[in-house]
Amino acid sequence: MALKAICSTLAVASLIAGCGSAPSDKSSRYASRYDQLSQIPLQEGYLSKADSAALKDELLFQRAVQSYLWAQPALNIFAMKEGSERLFGKGYNILPVWKERLNANTLVTTPNSDVIYAMGYLDLKQDGPMVLDVPPGLQGILDDFFQRPICNPAPVAEKTWYPEPYAKDVWCGDVGLPGPDKGKGAKYLVIPPDYQGEIPKGYIVYKSRTYNVFVFWRAFFKDPANLGDPVDLVTRTRIYPLGKEASAKPMQFPDGSKASPNMLYPTDGAAFDMLSRFIDSEYVDPVDADMRGMLASIGIIKGQPFNPDAHTREILDKAGKTAYRMGRAIAYDPPPIVPNTRWYPDRQWVNPFPVNTEFTGPSFKYLDLRTGFFALAYSASPAMAVNMAGMGAKYPVAFRDADGDPLSGGKSYRLHLPKDIPAGIFWSVTVYRPETAAGLANGQPFPSINTMDRPDANPDGSTDIYFGPTEPAGHGKNWLKTVPGSGFFVILRLYGPKQPFFDQSWKPGDVEKLK
Numbered sequence: 001m002a003l004k005a006i007c008s009t010l011a012v013a014s015l016i017a018g019c020g021s022a023p024s025d026k027s028s029r030y031a032s033r034y035d036q037l038s039q040i041p042l043q044e045g046y047l048s049k050a051d052s053a054a055l056k057d058e059l060l061f062q063r064a065v066q067s068y069l070w071a072q073p074a075l076n077i078f079a080m081k082e083g084s085e086r087l088f089g090k091g092y093n094i095l096p097v098w099k100e101r102l103n104a105n106t107l108v109t110t111p112n113s114d115v116i117y118a119m120g121y122l123d124l125k126q127d128g129p130m131v132l133d134v135p136p137g138l139q140g141i142l143d144d145f146f147q148r149p150i151c152n153p154a155p156v157a158e159k160t161w162y163p164e165p166y167a168k169d170v171w172c173g174d175v176g177l178p179g180p181d182k183g184k185g186a187k188y189l190v191i192p193p194d195y196q197g198e199i200p201k202g203y204i205v206y207k208s209r210t211y212n213v214f215v216f217w218r219a220f221f222k223d224p225a226n227l228g229d230p231v232d233l234v235t236r237t238r239i240y241p242l243g244k245e246a247s248a249k250p251m252q253f254p255d256g257s258k259a260s261p262n263m264l265y266p267t268d269g270a271a272f273d274m275l276s277r278f279i280d281s282e283y284v285d286p287v288d289a290d291m292r293g294m295l296a297s298i299g300i301i302k303g304q305p306f307n308p309d310a311h312t313r314e315i316l317d318k319a320g321k322t323a324y325r326m327g328r329a330i331a332y333d334p335p336p337i338v339p340n341t342r343w344y345p346d347r348q349w350v351n352p353f354p355v356n357t358e359f360t361g362p363s364f365k366y367l368d369l370r371t372g373f374f375a376l377a378y379s380a381s382p383a384m385a386v387n388m389a390g391m392g393a394k395y396p397v398a399f400r401d402a403d404g405d406p407l408s409g410g411k412s413y414r415l416h417l418p419k420d421i422p423a424g425i426f427w428s429v430t431v432y433r434p435e436t437a438a439g440l441a442n443g444q445p446f447p448s449i450n451t452m453d454r455p456d457a458n459p460d461g462s463t464d465i466y467f468g469p470t471e472p473a474g475h476g477k478n479w480l481k482t483v484p485g486s487g488f489f490v491i492l493r494l495y496g497p498k499q500p501f502f503d504q505s506w507k508p509g510d511v512e513k514l515k
Contacts, residue, residue: 057315064272064298064319065326070291071275072327073147073374075265077214078278080108080378081121083263092127092239093249095120095215099231100257104439104447108263110377110491111439114428114450116230118217124192125211131203133238136185138217140175141381145212145282147374149173149357149381150190153207161391162382165356172357173381178392180204189242193283211283216379220425224452264436267324269317272298276306327375330368332399338369347510348404349396352377357385376437389499390424398490402510407489409482412468415490416509419461424496426451429465431480431488440488442481449480467511
């Protein structure tokens with residue numbers, strides 16, 4: 001029985017060689033595994049040494065999986081930070097800018113190729129409170145390293161535009177056009193979670209719940225051939241420690257477009273090494289005490305080395321691989337406990353952000369939705385989450401075609417967008433690789449088509465976007481190439497969404513197979 005228990009324990013992600021072959025029926029295989037665990041015998045109320053060890057291995061596996069899923073937002077953004085700093089350097093003064101737009105050479109989850117990006121990282125523990133001098137006309141987000149928007153530490157006079165459940169007197173995360181400066185530019189002061197000093201006047205103050213802070217700027221362009229103005233706008237940013245403007249390091253704006261940074265999070269046991277580094281770098285928030293206890297049980301404790309033995313490392317590796325797959329399962333098919341995860345009852349479009357930025361439910365948090373979202377994406381702000389005409393953006397996602405089949409790079413498809421696409425700023429269609437959620441490397445300059453590309457319209461004003469491995473005759477301007485042997489998914493972005501999107505008088509078609 002001991003061997004049977006050990007084999008069943010290690011068979012969580014896949015059956016281990018030597019433990020017997022799996023029944024062909026999937027439900028039988030899983031039922032067998034759970035039955036074996038639940039039927040380990042007790043002799044006079046006690047377990048054998050072998051069975052006890054097997055159950056402890058199972059507990060290690062389960063806690064590791066749950067730790068990964070809980071930490072998914074942090075893993076994603078911490079991987080971005082480490083990947084960026086490996087290539088561009090580290091410091092508050094380093095703000096990489098994708099000056100020729102972000103192409104598929106940059107490996108990061110679901111980036112937008114159709115704006116100018118800048119992404120930087122602050123360390124408030126090392127550098128203290130930071131001032132961000134934001135130029136007029138920018139649109140940006142400031143998040144902590146659980147990817148929660150950082151907010152005013154106290155109510156402010158300047159009223160927000162946020163609808164319920166957001167406060168009318170507390171701004172969160174938004175900077176520039178959707179933020180408290182309303183696109184006029186301002187000096188923002190970001191203070192750490194344990195800051196006890198006085199707050200000087202003359203700043204818009206945000207208080208982070210983590211020492212690490214994500215700085216995410218976006219600037220729009222009107223013509224893909226003229227990117228100078230938005231790049232110039234972003235590079236007018238100045239960041240420096242409070243009270244040290246004169247002695248601050250000079251700003252650096254390395255060009256991300258000319259590099260190939262890998263900013264993807266680990267999908268195996270290496271995730272726990274990264275998680276240990278993150279925990280070591282961070283503020284101890286009492287709110288996280290239970291989850292830190294979970295981490296401690298797998299060997300991750302702030303200020304202590306993380307050195308699992310070979311046996312533990314093997315289990316953690318399987319746990320990381322399993323948790324990564326669970327994140328995909330949740331993202332591709334959000335659980336029914338979450339409301340409004342589909343934009344339309346008769347179509348395949350998934351709503352990846354159907355709740356508020358804290359993923360708060362009636363009396364709990366939507367943990368699965370948070371995991372699924374940050375498995376495939378990064379950053380959050382009220383402007384992304386609210387359903388309000390003219391504000392922020394909306395991001396319908398298609399993982400499946402009209403028949404319910406996963407999108408395949410070896411097949412050809414068409415997406416029909418009726419006329420008057422409801423985007424006040426611009427719209428775009430982008431293809432991504434499911435394994436990484438990075439832009440699909442398809443050999444085209446960018447894995448996207450947008451308003452500014454001026455794709456061909458049909459006589460009735462509608463637009464068809466084509467996907468497939470070969471260019472459709474006469475539709476090359478509207479074609480996004482796919483790669484045989486690699487699946488893909490599609491995001492339709494609507495910046496400045498208009499009312500017809502929300503009242504659904506305008507609806508995109510499904511991605512349909514071409515016969």
